[in-house]
Amino acid sequence: MSSKCGYVSVVGRPNAGKSSLLNWLVGEKIAMVSHKANATRKRSNIIVMNKDDQIVFVDTPGLHETEKLLNQFMLEEALKAIGDCDLILFLAPVTDKITHYESFLEKNTKNTKHILLLTKIDNVSNNEVLAKIKEYEDYSDKYEGIIPVSILKQTKQSDILDVVVQHLPVHPPLYDTEILTTEHMRDIFKEFIRESIFDNISDEIPYETDVLINKVEEKNDLDVIKATIIVQKSTQKGMIIGKGATAIKRIGKDARLKIEELTGRKCYLELFVSVKKGWTKNKQGLKELGYDVTF
Ligand SMILES: Nc1nc2c(ncn2[C@@H]2O[C@H](COP(=O)(O)OP(=O)(O)O)[C@@H](O)[C@H]2O)c(=O)[nH]1
Ligand SMILES: [Mg+2]
Numbered sequence: 001m002s003s004k005c006g007y008v009s010v011v012g013r014p015n016a017g018k019s020s021l022l023n024w025l026v027g028e029k030i031a032m033v034s035h036k037a038n039a040t041r042k043r044s045n046i047i048v049m050n051k052d053d054q055i056v057f058v059d060t061p062g063l064h065e066t067e068k069l070l071n072q073f074m075l076e077e078a079l080k081a082i083g084d085c086d087l088i089l090f091l092a093p094v095t096d097k098i099t100h101y102e103s104f105l106e107k108n109t110k111n112t113k114h115i116l117l118l119t120k121i122d123n124v125s126n127n128e129v130l131a132k133i134k135e136y137e138d139y140s141d142k143y144e145g146i147i148p149v150s151i152l153k154q155t156k157q158s159d160i161l162d163v164v165v166q167h168l169p170v171h172p173p174l175y176d177t178e179i180l181t182t183e184h185m186r187d188i189f190k191e192f193i194r195e196s197i198f199d200n201i202s203d204e205i206p207y208e209t210d211v212l213i214n215k216v217e218e219k220n221d222l223d224v225i226k227a228t229i230i231v232q233k234s235t236q237k238g239m240i241i242g243k244g245a246t247a248i249k250r251i252g253k254d255a256r257l258k259i260e261e262l263t264g265r266k267c268y269l270e271l272f273v274s275v276k277k278g279w280t281k282n283k284q285g286l287k288e289l290g291y292d293v294t295f
Contacts, residue, residue, distance in 0.1 A: 003052040006086035006168035014062030016091040032195035050161040054173040088114035122150040196254035
């Protein structure tokens with residue numbers, strides 16, 4: 001057996017396109033995606049088979065500077081992923097300044113091998129892509145390669161996967177070759193509900209909101225899910241519910257459709273809203289929601 005297998009961390013600034021890329025590579029919507037930055041809070045594994053080789057991608061929160069406690073937890077998650085993998089994919093939107101990459105190089109203290117992915121190239125001309133590649137060439141001794149990517153057009157999944165496996169060790173698959181993620185279903189449901197909150201509620205509120213899955217019950221042809229949306233101020237509760245409960249109905253419907261798409265089953269989703277005063281602002285509150293701040 002000479003098949004390959006390894007961990008590949010996907011890193012880059014918030015909004016670089018990390019979670020979208022992984023959903024596209026695995027061919028299923030598993031990770032939450034948002035046009036707003038800093039939606040992804042924890043690492044999660046997304047598993048892609050490329051012929052006999054197994055790639056365990058690790059989706060990460062964005063690399064960013066921050067004072068906020070929750071964001072510091074998120075940054076820590078990303079840094080752990082950088083230090084602990086066989087290969088890094090560093091994602092940089094093609095229009096980004098090269099400074100994001102320079103600051104990543106400083107954070108990559110173990111000099112883990114990495115490939116640069118220039119993302120969202122559908123936004124610019126070919127000449128602009130070429131000019132940006134030239135800029136990065138100053139660092140050509142640092143990276144293993146540069147791949148321009150658009151998940152909307154031009155790029156094929158194999159353009160990325162075939163290059164990635166070249167850099168993985170010979171190793172039998174670490175996970176069942178049929179599974180797409182090591183995440184528990186209830187954690188994926190939670191992320192879908194969070195994504196719907198990011199899509200439907202404006203301003204800072206999504207950043208101060210979390211979701212607890214209270215119950216998942218499989219009835220014959222139906223999943224019954226009960227979940228609580230946690231906010232940190234009572235005024236936010238009103239915003240999540242909305243006039244005549246319109247906002248929460250929209251959140252619930254959007255999340256339900258995503259859940260049904262993934263499971264292929266009907267879903268009945270019941271949402272509650274609860275206030276947990278200032279939960280993002282202290283370590284205890286964060287810990288209770290699964291963000292264990294250890295620094
Ligand atoms: N035009 C374009 N937009 C993209 C592409 N990939 C991702 N996006 C958008 O970029 C935004 C951020 O994506 P997301 O995957 O959440 O970024 P993350 O924060 O790095 O995980 C979303 O609005 C995506 O739809 C791409 O190839 N082309
Ligand atoms: Mg993300």
